[in-house]
Amino acid sequence: MQFLAYILIYPILWMVSILPFRVLYFVSDCLYVLLYYGIGYRKKVVTNNLKLVFPEKSEKEIDALRKNFYKHLCDMFLEMAKTMTISEKELKKRFKILNPEELKRLENLNKSVILIFGHYASWEWSIVIQNYINFKGLAVYKRLANKYFDKLVKDIRSKFNTDLISTKETIQIINDNEAKGIKSITGFLSDQSPRLTNEVYWGRFMGIDVPCFTGAERLAKKLDLTTAYLKVTKVKRGFYEAEIITLAENPSEFKDYELTDMFLREVEKQIYTAPEFYFWTHKRWKHKKTN
Structure with missing residues (x-):
């Protein structure tokens, strides 16, 4: 069944990936109409999230913000497919690193790097960063249930010299690399909602106390890894x-959860500036503390 789904969907993804950008965004406009007005994909979740974190906004403002988000969401879905065939030259043109010298500076510290970022703007195209640094590129991800699509995603990432690794593999792989003298830069998407346990850290995000992932901070402290935030901004369509915003060169000098809080503040600043580019479809606030 997994293979059947793969052979049915893969040709569609490939055809999308070879479309010129002008045509790609026309398809995105059509997809928006279908997704927003027809299917109504997770519209209730998006609406509840927006009203929760922006209680001061009117219904009209929420409606406009929701529509702009769905337009961006459709662009992002198709841009992910475009990654299958996009060239390095084109990707560098469309995803510019503003301060590559900071990457070089961190590289010269001769310490592996933890790069934390959120589900904001475009995280998929961040793979181009690997072409600005000599460190081994790693990205922590959750394995896909379909093993064929899981391999496809890995192949796309490896095209730009980034290896996907699961959460359980992360410490072992970085430790092995360090033992071999291989320095790495590891990307963490750390703004989702973790499983609720008694040991979970509750941080304040968008004015609400929520459980937070702290794996990136704990790993940075345990292995003494430089920690930085990737601030991605959408300039215009496509x-x-x-x-690169360095948070800590020596993470052990920071109090527990301080780096996690610093990361959350950076994501917040971006959301308040342009909220339509955040990933509102996931249930980030499904667990929250109430007064």
Whole structure:
């Protein structure tokens, strides 16, 4: 069944990936009409999230923000497919690193790097970062249930010299690399909602106390890894800019959860600036503390 789904969907993804960008975004406009007005994909979740974090906004403002988000969401879905065949030259043009010298500076510290970022703007095209640094590129991800699509995603990432690794593999792989003298830069998407346990850290995000992933911080402290935030901004349709913001060169000097809080503040600033580019379809606030 998995293979059947793969052979049915893969040709569609490939055809989307070879479309010129002008045509790609026309398809995105059509997909938006279907997704927003027809299917109504997760519209209730998006609406509840927006009203929760922006209680001061009117219904009209929420409606406009929701529509702009869905337009961006459709663009992002198709841009992910475009990654299958996009060239390095084209990707560098559309996803610019504003301060590549900071990557070089971190590289010269001769310490592996933890790069934390959120589900904001475009995280998929961040794979181009690997072409600005000599460190081994790693990205922590959750394995896909369909093993064929899981392999496809890995193949796409490896095209730009980034290896996908599961959460359980992360510490072992980085430790092995360090033992071999291989320095790495590892990307973590750390703004989702973790499984609720008694040991979970509750941090404040968008004015609400929520459980937070702390794996990136704990790993950075345990292995003494430089920690940085990737600030991705959408400049216009199909074009992004990214800035490397160093949070800690010596993470062990920071209090527990301080780096996690610093990361959350950076994501918040971006959301308040342009909220339509955040990933509102996931249930980030499904667990929250109430007064």
